[in-house]
Amino acid sequence: MPDSPTRSEPRDDDATIGAIGEIAALRRILPRLESGASALLGPGDDAALVAASDGRFVVTTDLLVHGPDFRLAWSTPFELGWKAAATNLTDVAAMGARPTALVVAIAAPPSAPASLLEGIADGLREALRALAPGAGVVGGDLSASDVLTIAVTAFGDLEGRAPVRRSGARIGDVIAHAGARGDAARGLALLFAEATDAAGEPSATLAAELRARHPDLLRAQLAPSPPVAAGVVAALAGATSMLDVSDGLARDARRVAESSGVALDFSSSALGSDPETVRVALAGGEDHGFLATFPDDAAVPDPFEVIGRVVAGDGEVLLDGLDVGADGWDPYAGWDGRSG
Template sequence: MGISGSDAAGTTIGEASEREALRRIFPRLPESDATLVGPGDDAAVLAAPDGRFVVTTDMMVHGPDFRLAWSGPEDLGWKAAATNLSDIAAMGAVPTALVVAIAAPPETPVAWLEGVADGFRLACTELAPGCGVVGGDLSVSATLTFAVTAFGDLGGRRPVLRSGARPGDVVAVSGALGRAAAGLHALFTEAVDAAGEPDASRLAAVVAAHPDTVSAQLRPRPPIGDGPLAADAGATAMLDLSDGLALDARRVAEASGVAIDLDPAALGPDLRTALTGGEDHGLLATFPPGTRLPGGFRTIGAVHEGRGLRVGGRPFDERGGWDPYLEWDGRRG
């Protein structure tokens, strides 16, 4: 499924110069409150009042990460922003700026890239006000690819690492569990043709039947503001739930040298999807006992002496999540 659409002049990126494409995209991008020198120079200059900055990067590639049959340009701009904003929040920082690189097929309409820019603006406005796009790069490729780098300000807080969980801590999560995976399952079972290939003509019906879960997959809404709140409340460890609760909770346990025991009753009726479904982009954190949980955090388990992941007191040895090197089969995004 290729990129479709056209603008008034029918101009594609293969016909327009990079300068012309950027001229049209720049006005649509969100501005950053931290910008001292913005897009248009060799590099941006950002204010860092804390004296430190948090930085992360993430890629989205057509095929393993999204399908053009299901995701429009605004969806993709939104998701590319959200997945990076959540990593910044997971360190306890406030997102300040994004750098965006896009490689797209030459037949891509410039208007389609404008839609992507609109998606970035909408996501930043809703999820992280004051964060904006301060630069990036455009190129051509047979495979549509996004590479986004995000920056954040700790505001005097200590960074919350994966390695600080301690026995006795409470395990808590902010955001839904398994909802994005349920949306992806609906797309792959109901928005496909007879051969099992993604079918755009079926999308509207699937969205109407599963609005919450499909939206969670195509336009995730991570609880960005809860990251700094968790840091202020004394969170001992935290990370973004991008690859599945079981896999990500095990990462915290391994980094901290502890055992994490998740309570099945707290994970909802579809336990397996909650444990193994990825792309929720909620926040998993541990807090000292007795902490009043901030924001949307709720208790889902506890930290104990030992090693590894347990569910209801029993070892959970399945990988339980997404690893692009070990199990890519094209069935993501």
């Protein structure tokens, strides 16, 4: 879990990024980062050099944009860095790979305090230490933009294993899940319900009060701690398919079902003891747990829980045998233009 992700207060001497310039800003960020065990050459040249022990590397990239993806009134810079790392690490791990390194490009307003960048760097470093020990930040870029934007590209090593794809689920496999189900969505719903002012704008004051009352749900949304190491565990245990659950269990399960040419049948009793819990488990996005399938005769490893079975079908997602709608999240559908 995040290590005291308290809001960074601007210091009296905290110059803006624009005033100190790119070079000085980089000098304040780089000492806060670690390049990790796989970095053969870290930051400082035209490009970095990273070890890829089995002659291949896994790569994923993701953008976090102020407005649709986060609100500065709700997230601390530390939490932004943490979440940017965490969400990319799970994409690498969902292939069955061990995360090795990140590169990070940040576009920030020249008027922002340099402590914003320091907070993001601290969050990146601590998330890597906590979720993927040994992995580090091997390179990056700093640009100017009116909209704070964090672009992370993450790398992983399959260590000779075959990648675990979303297309490998087979009829008769058990469906298993590792990580939170619905907590990130509950945290976001709380923020929208109780941390916006009368005009609907995100409020830092209300968010701080809410954080005191619901620390775990807000942390699940703002600085999640998905079980990254479970990705390799699943691969070693023979997972036939796996993906990172970012858009909600129902919507991501449909991707596995469609890619694999099967149906995924969830057990409501495994997902929760009441209908609302089951609904949020299926619909809630941004938990970044792992949805995997295992052969019927495989031992499903910790921390995975069995939540259903793969059955014959053509891309359907079922709950106790009945078709459920795919609910999820589209960055263009979900953004009302507010930045917060």
